[in-house]
Amino acid sequence: MDLSKKNVKKILGIITFAVVLFSASQNLSAVASFFAWILKIVSPIIVGLCLAFILNVLMRVLETKVFFFMANSSRPSVRKALRPISLILTVIIALGILALLMLLIIPQLTASAGILINKFPSYCNTLADWIDGFTDRFGIDVNLQFLRNPKIDWQRFADTAQSFFSIEGKNDILSTTVGVTSSLVSGVTSFLLGSVIAVYVLAEKEKIGRFVQKIAEATLPKRVYGKTREICTVASNSFSSFITGQFTDAALLATMCFIGMSIFRFPSAAVVSVIIGASAIIPVIGPIIGEAISFLIIFMDSPLKALLFLVFILVLQTVDNNLIYPRIVGKSVGLPGLLVLIAVIVGGNIGGILGVLLGVPTASAIYALILNWLNRQNEPTAVTDKPSEENAEDDTDGKTSEN
Numbered sequence: 445m446d447l448s449k450k451n452v453k454k455i456l457g458i459i460t461f462a463v464v465l466f467s468a469s470q471n472l473s474a475v476a477s478f479f480a481w482i483l484k485i486v487s488p489i490i491v492g493l494c495l496a497f498i499l500n501v502l503m504r505v506l507e508t509k510v511f512f513f514m515a516n517s518s519r520p521s522v523r524k525a526l527r528p529i530s531l532i533l534t535v536i537i538a539l540g541i542l543a544l545l546m547l548l549i550i551p552q553l554t555a556s557a558g559i560l561i562n563k564f565p566s567y568c569n570t571l572a573d574w575i576d577g578f579t580d581r582f583g584i585d586v587n588l589q590f591l592r593n594p595k596i597d598w599q600r601f602a603d604t605a606q607s608f609f610s611i612e613g614k615n616d617i618l619s620t621t622v623g624v625t626s627s628l629v630s631g632v633t634s635f636l637l638g639s640v641i642a643v644y645v646l647a648e649k650e651k652i653g654r655f656v657q658k659i660a661e662a663t664l665p666k667r668v669y670g671k672t673r674e675i676c677t678v679a680s681n682s683f684s685s686f687i688t689g690q691f692t693d694a695a696l697l698a699t700m701c702f703i704g705m706s707i708f709r710f711p712s713a714a715v716v717s718v719i720i721g722a723s724a725i726i727p728v729i730g731p732i733i734g735e736a737i738s739f740l741i742i743f744m745d746s747p748l749k750a751l752l753f754l755v756f757i758l759v760l761q762t763v764d765n766n767l768i769y770p771r772i773v774g775k776s777v778g779l780p781g782l783l784v785l786i787a788v789i790v791g792g793n794i795g796g797i798l799g800v801l802l803g804v805p806t807a808s809a810i811y812a813l814i815l816n817w818l819n820r821q822n823e824p825t826a827v828t829d830k831p832s833e834e835n836a837e838d839d840t841d842g843k844t845s846e847n
Contacts, residue, residue, distance in 0.1 A: 492642045
């Protein structure tokens with residue numbers, strides 16, 4: 445065996461990797477705690493990069509579609525002002541949408557919850573009267589005393605909520621309050637720091653991109669660098685197109701919901717349509733939350749209309765999920781409608797909500813990479829009977845020497 449310096453380094457590297465892998469497998473809890481600690485430290489950076497990626501879709505539209513004339517201006521000051529203006533407008537639009545949703549949803553939900561608490565006994569009595577009238581037709585006697593005198597054990601409800609939010613088995617109110625408050629403060633802090641990071645990334649995204657590219661060129665082999673760059677480019681395009689398609693579908697769903705609610709004269713059409721559209725951005729659980737909140741809002745006005753609304757929104761979302769969403773999102777990410785549905789189903793089974801969110805753009809990236817590979821494989825090879833340049837030169841030299 446050739447024990448050269450290069451081979452010795454390879455052997456030592458393999459041994460070191462094997463020892464580290466074995467040690468990690470014997471201390472999985474410590475490894476998990478270490479990675480959780482690392483994730484907690486870098487979570488603001490991850491949040492910032494994710495926010496920057498999402499906001500970059502809007503900022504790019506402003507730069508290329510709205511203020512495109514500034515990029516083509518002959519004045520350097522106008523060209524330099526394009527990025528700050530687009531970035532400021534992007535932040536303002538994002539904050540405006542967030543504030544609009546908060547101002548519409550939270551007050552309406554709070555008011556609906558207060559009305560529900562006050563009218564809950566009367567609703568129970570109305571329901572009991574309806575059941576009595578229905579059962580009397582068949583001569584059935586039903587004891588509905590629990591509905592006519594509903595009693596809610598608020599202490600039991602508080603105990604259940606406390607046990608749900610208990611931290612590491614500590615059920616006392618102080619530890620629960622401290623734990624929930626700490627988690628809330630940590631989440632808000634990460635979001636605020638991530639927002640600041642996102643603004644810096646958007647302002648200097650070209651410089652950051654060139655810096656990362658130089659590092660990749662210096663550290664990766666040329667072939668690996670080319671493949672990595674291709675994968676990153678395809679993935680970036682797929683995720684950007686998915687975000688655009690997702691927001692487009694949400695806006696279209698909100699518009700259809702408003703038109704339908706106006707036709708059928710459901711109450712609070714504008715507020716409910718905004719809630720349905722905003723919740724549609726979040727896969728799987730988002731529409732369920734939006735339907736529950738909307739049902740509660742309409743229920744305060746008319747229980748019968750709330751039930752009819754539930755039927756209406758289920759039909760609307762069925763049409764959207766099977767006809768509109770696959771076409772819009774599929775067209776945006778370059779996937780056929782059937783593959784979009786398959787990506788959502790498979791992603792949900794693998795990773796739950798996060799799997800559904802990442803399933804479509806991931807499938808789109810894989811689909812695009814496969815198509816690129818197939819196109820390269822199917823490229824016609826130029827086969828000719830003409831001699832190569834070297835053979836032609838040799839033939840020429842031979843003829844000259846013979847002459």
